[in-house]
Amino acid sequence: MRRTTIYAWLMLLPAMVLLMAFTHYPAIRTIIASLHSTARGHRASVFVGLANYERLLSDDVFKQVLWNNLIYGALTVPVSIAIAISMALLVNYKLRGRGFVRMAYFTPTVLPLIAVANIWLFFYTPGFGLIDQIRGMFGLAQQNWIGQPDTVLYAMMVVTVWKEAGFFMIFYLAALQSISPSLYEAAAIEGASRWTVFRRITFPLLMPTTLFVSVNAAINSFRLIDHIFVMTGGGPNNASSLLLYYIYQVAFREWDTAYGATLTVVLLAILLLLAVGQFFFFDRKVHYK
Amino acid sequence: MTGSWKYDRPLVTLAAWVLALMWFLPLAYAIWTAFHPASYETHFVLWAPLTLENFASAWAQAPFAQYFLNTMILVVMILVVQIILATFAAYAFAVYEFAGKNILFGLVLVQLMIMPDILLVENYTTMRGLGLVDTILAIGLPYMGSAFAIFLLRQTFMTVPKELAEAAKIEGANALTLLWRVYVPLAKPTYLAFGLVSVSAHWNNFIWPLIITNSVSTRPLTVGLSVFAATDSGVEWSVINAATLMTSAPLLIAFLLFQRQFVQNFMRAGIK
Amino acid sequence: MSFFSVANLGRAAVVVGALAASPASAVNLEFYFPVAVGGSAADTIKALTAEYMATHKGVNIKAIYAGSYGDASAKAITAARGGNAPQLSVLLSTDMYTLIDNDLIVPFDDYVSKPEMKKWIGGFYPAFMLNSQADGKTWGIPFQRSTPVMYWNKKAFSEAGLDPNHAPATWKELVSISKALTKKNANGNVTQWGLRIPSAGFPYWLFQGLAIPNGATLASADGKKTFFDDPKVIEAAQFQYDLAHKYGVMAPGSIDWGATPKAFFEGKTAIMWTSTGNLTNVVKNAPFDFGVAMLPARKTRGAPTGGGNFYLFKDSTEAQKKAAVKFVQWITAPEQAAKWSIATGYVAPRPDAWKTPALQAYVKKVPAALVARDQLKYAKAELSTYQNSRVTKIFNDALASVLSGQVDAATAMKSAQAKADAVLKPYR
Numbered sequence: 009m010r011r012t013t014i015y016a017w018l019m020l021l022p023a024m025v026l027l028m029a030f031t032h033y034p035a036i037r038t039i040i041a042s043l044h045s046t047a048r049g050h051r052a053s054v055f056v057g058l059a060n061y062e063r064l065l066s067d068d069v070f071k072q073v074l075w076n077n078l079i080y081g082a083l084t085v086p087v088s089i090a091i092a093i094s095m096a097l098l099v100n101y102k103l104r105g106r107g108f109v110r111m112a113y114f115t116p117t118v119l120p121l122i123a124v125a126n127i128w129l130f131f132y133t134p135g136f137g138l139i140d141q142i143r144g145m146f147g148l149a150q151q152n153w154i155g156q157p158d159t160v161l162y163a164m165m166v167v168t169v170w171k172e173a174g175f176f177m178i179f180y181l182a183a184l185q186s187i188s189p190s191l192y193e194a195a196a197i198e199g200a201s202r203w204t205v206f207r208r209i210t211f212p213l214l215m216p217t218t219l220f221v222s223v224n225a226a227i228n229s230f231r232l233i234d235h236i237f238v239m240t241g242g243g244p245n246n247a248s249s250l251l252l253y254y255i256y257q258v259a260f261r262e263w264d265t266a267y268g269a270t271l272t273v274v275l276l277a278i279l280l281l282l283a284v285g286q287f288f289f290f291d292r293k294v295h296y297k
Numbered sequence: 298m299t300g301s302w303k304y305d306r307p308l309v310t311l312a313a314w315v316l317a318l319m320w321f322l323p324l325a326y327a328i329w330t331a332f333h334p335a336s337y338e339t340h341f342v343l344w345a346p347l348t349l350e351n352f353a354s355a356w357a358q359a360p361f362a363q364y365f366l367n368t369m370i371l372v373v374m375i376l377v378v379q380i381i382l383a384t385f386a387a388y389a390f391a392v393y394e395f396a397g398k399n400i401l402f403g404l405v406l407v408q409l410m411i412m413p414d415i416l417l418v419e420n421y422t423t424m425r426g427l428g429l430v431d432t433i434l435a436i437g438l439p440y441m442g443s444a445f446a447i448f449l450l451r452q453t454f455m456t457v458p459k460e461l462a463e464a465a466k467i468e469g470a471n472a473l474t475l476l477w478r479v480y481v482p483l484a485k486p487t488y489l490a491f492g493l494v495s496v497s498a499h500w501n502n503f504i505w506p507l508i509i510t511n512s513v514s515t516r517p518l519t520v521g522l523s524v525f526a527a528t529d530s531g532v533e534w535s536v537i538n539a540a541t542l543m544t545s546a547p548l549l550i551a552f553l554l555f556q557r558q559f560v561q562n563f564m565r566a567g568i569k
Numbered sequence: 570m571s572f573f574s575v576a577n578l579g580r581a582a583v584v585v586g587a588l589a590a591s592p593a594s595a596v597n598l599e600f601y602f603p604v605a606v607g608g609s610a611a612d613t614i615k616a617l618t619a620e621y622m623a624t625h626k627g628v629n630i631k632a633i634y635a636g637s638y639g640d641a642s643a644k645a646i647t648a649a650r651g652g653n654a655p656q657l658s659v660l661l662s663t664d665m666y667t668l669i670d671n672d673l674i675v676p677f678d679d680y681v682s683k684p685e686m687k688k689w690i691g692g693f694y695p696a697f698m699l700n701s702q703a704d705g706k707t708w709g710i711p712f713q714r715s716t717p718v719m720y721w722n723k724k725a726f727s728e729a730g731l732d733p734n735h736a737p738a739t740w741k742e743l744v745s746i747s748k749a750l751t752k753k754n755a756n757g758n759v760t761q762w763g764l765r766i767p768s769a770g771f772p773y774w775l776f777q778g779l780a781i782p783n784g785a786t787l788a789s790a791d792g793k794k795t796f797f798d799d800p801k802v803i804e805a806a807q808f809q810y811d812l813a814h815k816y817g818v819m820a821p822g823s824i825d826w827g828a829t830p831k832a833f834f835e836g837k838t839a840i841m842w843t844s845t846g847n848l849t850n851v852v853k854n855a856p857f858d859f860g861v862a863m864l865p866a867r868k869t870r871g872a873p874t875g876g877g878n879f880y881l882f883k884d885s886t887e888a889q890k891k892a893a894v895k896f897v898q899w900i901t902a903p904e905q906a907a908k909w910s911i912a913t914g915y916v917a918p919r920p921d922a923w924k925t926p927a928l929q930a931y932v933k934k935v936p937a938a939l940v941a942r943d944q945l946k947y948a949k950a951e952l953s954t955y956q957n958s959r960v961t962k963i964f965n966d967a968l969a970s971v972l973s974g975q976v977d978a979a980t981a982m983k984s985a986q987a988k989a990d991a992v993l994k995p996y997r
Contacts, residue, residue, distance in 0.1 A: 012393045012394065012395055013393075013395035013396050015389070015393060015395075015472060016389040016393040016395040016398070017389075017395065017397075019385040019386060019388060019389040020385070020386045020389045020390075020401060022382050022385070022442075023382035023383060023385065023386040023442045023443075023447060024386070024401065024404070024405075024442065025442070026382065026438070026439075026441050026442030027404070027405065027408055027442030027443075027444060028404065028442075029423070029442075030413045030416070030420055030423070030438065030439035030440075030442070031407065031408045031411055031412075031413060031416070031439075031442075032404065032407070033419075033423075034413075034416040034419030034420050034423065035411060035416060035419075037419045037422070038416060038418070038419050041418070041419070048670055048671055048672075049669075049670055049671050049672035050672060069966070091316075094312075094316070095316060098309060098312060098313035098316065099313065101306075101309055101310075101313070103306070103309060103310045103313055104310055105310075105314070107556065108317065109313050109314065109316075109317040110556060111321075111549075111552065111553060111556065112316075112317035112318070112320045112321035112324075113316070113317060113320050114552060114556075115320060115321060115323070115324045115549070116320065117497050118497070118500070118545050118548040118549050118552065119323065119324065119327075119541065119545050120500065120501045120503070120518065120519045120522065120541075120545070121501055121503070122501075122503045122519045122522055122523045123519070123522045123526075123537070123540075123541040123544075123545070124323050124327075124541070126526055126532060126534065126537050126538070126541075127323045127326050127327055127534075127538065127541075128323065129532065129825075129827070129828070130326065130338070130339075130532075130534055130828075131322075131323075131326075133825065133828050133831075133832075134820055134822075135762075135820070135832060135835075135837040136339045136831070136832065136835050136837055137339075138322075138326070141339070144758070147756040147758070148756075148758070149756070149757075149758040149759070150758065150759065150820070152820060152821065152822035152823070152824075154823075154825075155769065155820075155821075155822035155823035155824060155825065155973075156821075156822040156823070156973060157969075157970075157973050157975060170320065170323070173320075174320060175497065178493070182490070223409070223410075227410060227412065230415070231412060231414050231415065233504065234501075234503045234504070234519075237503075237523070238523065238526070240769070241769065241770075243769055243823060243965070243966075243969055244768075244769065244822070244823035244969035244970075244972070244973055245966045245967075245969035245970045245973065245975065246966060252414075252415065252504075255415075255417070256417070256504065257958075257962070259417065259418045260417070260508060260643050260647065261639070261643060261958045261962075262956065262958045262959040262962070263646060263650075263667070263671065263958075264959070265418050268418050269418060269419075272415060272416065272418065275415055276411060276415070279410045279411050279415070280407075280410065280411070282410055283406065283407060283409065283410035283411070335854065336834075336854075336856065338831070339831070339835060358611065359634075421647070421651070424651075425651045425652065425653075430648070430651045430653055431648070431653065507640075508643075508647060511601075511633070511635075511644055511647075511648050511653070512633055513633065513634075523636065523640075524634065524635065524636035524637075524640060531826075531827055531828070531829060531830035531831060531847065531850060532827040532828055532831065
């Protein structure tokens with residue numbers, strides 16, 4: 009028993025050291041930093057207690073960014089998943105041109121978001137952008153999708169869904185393949201409709217994948233901000249800014265590292281909540297099956 | 298399934314194609330602009346003259362070969378280290394009973410959620426302390442202990458029949474041989490699946506490399522492309538897209554060539 | 570090998586090699602530069618540094634292209650805080666107070682004798698020195714400097730029955746001419762806007778093109794106070810809003826900076842305001858005859874200056890600093906400044922550069938290049954304060970809220986002023 013413990017710890021050591029050095033250690037450091045002021049020039053950092061958190065409460069930008077991020081997550085996660093499932097079901101059929109279709113769904117995975125963001129920028133450009141050119145054919149007026157506070161966040165969501173759905177499709181495709189054909193045959197004998205089959209057989213059997221994917225999508229909704237950099241810079245008036253983008257702005261543009269840490273603590277808390285949820289759902293479903 | 302299939306086959310095909318075209322549109326636009334002069338960026342006329350000028354110009358303006366090399370080194374380095382470390386860790390979690398197992402596993406699970414990307418500021422400080430700022434190693438290091446890999450491999454290792462392991466032990470195999478001869482081969486599809494996730498994530502990763510790199514010799518493609526496409530003077534879609542295509546083409550072509558084997562292998566991994 | 574950057578090894582090799590060759594030898598300099606005007610500018614900088622190294626033995630200069638202005642300043646400050654600063658950097662002139670505040674730069678005065686300094690600095694256009702000096706010291710040396718100008722499409726003017734050689738000279742004319750230029754199709758949808766003033770990218774900068782002619786200053790010269798709630802500022806913000814919503818000559822909402830030249834080339838707007846640094850781009854790509862003019866006047870003519878200065882970073886050896894100053898003196902000297910101006914469209918920052926044969930010949934070919942220079946007479950400082958990014962963001966957000974119709978100009982500017990005051994209070 010003692011020997012296996014030593015074995016196990018030795019085997020775990022390198023991975024755990026790296027993992028903790030860049031996840032747990034900085035997380036704790038972030039919490040400490042959030043209780044101090046930012047050092048600037050000759051003024052050293054001092055302990056300020058909860059002052060940074062007080063600033064948080066009166067920071068309108070923070071409130072807006074948090075709200076943006078919640079809407080953003082609440083919409084992009086289910087929509088990406090629904091499209092990913094549809095794509096997987098479609099590609100699972102033997103249809104004409106499946107190779108092309110599969111590659112098309114896969115393109116977001118190989119095209120870096122930072123690069124495609126420029127392309128989406130063109131799609132959205134008012135007047136001569138692709139969407140407006142198409143709208144123009146139908147006699148519709150030009151629309152400044154990413155220049156208006158009320159549409160910009162949704163425009164960003166479309167880009168996110170495009171990016172995510174293609175990637176998640178692969179996981180669903182794998183899961184679909186492992187569903188036994190005999191189940192479908194049985195359903196066919198009973199004359200079940202296509203929708204009933206999906207609702208009663210396919211979707212429940214995809215549940216573990218859905219949990220896994222939704223957790224990933226939820227994390228990504230807090231993590232993936234590349235397109236915000238290129239397309240809007242969080243504007244206009246923070247309408248498309250997300251929490252991590254705001255953290256970047258505060259910490260690496262305004263050089264207010266203490267306040268950046270405070271914002272990061274909020275993000276950590278949100279993710280931790282999600283992690284607890286994940287532990288209860290995901291681990292039970294998958295590992296004890 | 299086969300009953301109604303006959304009738305709505307065209308419908309399903311149509312739906313699949315509509316979705317495919319929508320998803321393909323950005324790439325299609327990239328191809329269009331990259332092969333046409335800049336004045337056709339917004340005019341889609343059939344007889345527009347073709348040109349390779351944009352590629353030449355992008356190639357001349359930024360060291361994309363270097364960026365590409367940096368990214369390849371980065372992605373391969375991360376993947377190799379992740380897999381080696383995770384294999385040992387997953388084996389320990391799957392096979393051994395030991396003190397502190399649950400706590401350690403709990404700590405691993407935390408990282409499934411809290412990815413190093415979020416802890417930019419502190420990780421930058423750590424890298425500065427290690428003297429690694431502006432190195433390719435620094436871009437990869439935070440990701441090398443991967444909770445995701447440990448988790449996936451542990452799941453797979455737990456499905457390996459005990460009898461197989463026992464049989465090998467009787468033949469005198471020690472823990473390492475057992476791992477290498479029995480567990481690793483059985484987990485091949487999992488390695489492949491994880492490989493896809495990892496390569497795709499780090500191929501695309503932007504913010505952390507943006508912060509930690511300063512020079513051409515370390516910048517990965519994403520940062521290189523963003524620096525290249527800096528739009529202070531106006532977006533030049535034709536040249537930017539030529540650069541995008543140039544740098545994404547290898548992965549796209551690889552996918553086209555190997556997509557059958559790739560998808561099948563991925564399916565066998567049975568990630569659920 | 571793959572773990573560490575090849576360049577680091579290369580750099581080490583250079584150092585080792587140099588040490589072996591002669592003990593008191595080469596000074597290595599690194600400098601970051603942003604290029605806001607496309608690829609050829611990067612080549613020009615590299616050519617200039619190569620020329621310098623060829624004529625000045627014992628100095629190695631590595632010019633590193635660091636992306637947009639924003640990227641470059643983020644990179645340089647990150648590196649400097651990481652103890653890995655470049656010796657020199659071209660960054661926005663408005664970054665001066667931020668760099669001073671973080672104790673990252675040193676003034677040039679420390680490395681040039683007083684009389685020499687006076688002669689050197691006296692040779693630059695005074696407008697460009699506004700964002701370059703603080704506390705009686707010179708922290709930035711003007712290099713890739715600019716100012717916003719008005720480009721107009723002569724063909725569109727003719728089509729609208731306007732004099733193609735007369736650009737709007739006042740706000741009143743700006744409105745009336747832009748109205749004549751705004752075209753609608755049968756459905757009532759606009760196919761060509763009269764005017765385009767980008768409001769994403771550098772919103773405050775082009776806004777200053779309205780505020781300064783209206784007699785308003787956004788911040789005090791010492792960077793410690795802002796005047797966002799000045800009625801003249803509010804009036805200018807209201808005017809920018811009205812251009813879209815009252816006069817209907819400009820697209821509503823936030824207008825992208827990057828797509829602006831393209832919109833001009835495509836005939837989607839007949840007039841655009843953008844940096845003079847775009848001149849080379851427009852000369853090359855406009856498929857029609859165009860004109861360049863100063864920004865229209867309200868109470869007076871006026872425009873902000875803009876662009877980048879050379880900064881000298883603190884964290885380097887004395888030998889490096891001395892060498893760096895020599896290099897800056899060389900690259901901002903008339904011949905080099907002229908070359909740079911011709912390659913990019915940036916304004917050569919010294920009157921004597923405009924007297925060089927090269928620039929004189931260029932001006933004959935592209936007379937539009939003179940507009941920006943002549944506008945300098947009326948130019949004022951660009952918005953620059955301590956905690957510049959934060960204060961500028963406060964202003965940009967307020968302006969965006971006005972332009973998108975979320976808040977009225979007075980309320981937005983008053984609350985922006987209150988926020989900026991809170992940030993700047995500790996510095997007074």
